[in-house]
Amino acid sequence: MSTATIKVKGMTCQACVNSVTKSLQGVEGVQKADVDLAKHQATVTYDEGKTSPSDLKKAVEDAGFEAE
């Protein structure tokens, strides 16, 4: 397992946090996703054989938020 920390821009409320969390959890290989509204970041534990930080960023962007 690896851990990625992704900066997430555009979240302004708890429902945004839920949205990003659910999108990340929907990526195959993601074991755990912790999304922090105040820090504007997501900490994701994932199986590096199944997904990658670029996939995780894409999932955040597909949910309508900016990732970097």
Added chain:
Amino acid sequence: MSTATIKVKGMTCQACVNSVTKSLQGVEGVQKADVDLAKHQATVTYDEGKTSPSDLKKAVEDAGFEAE
């Protein structure tokens, strides 16, 4: 083209609206998605040969919101 009106629960800010809009626009066959925060609803114009209201609801739920 057909139009579906979907009730969306859980949106509390404009970023939520953007998230639902982007998720709906990502469904193949969706031509237009108007999401209204105050009315808690999404009005979606779609190609009935490519997608269906149940697919649209799934997209909303995958974005972390409730659809009915």
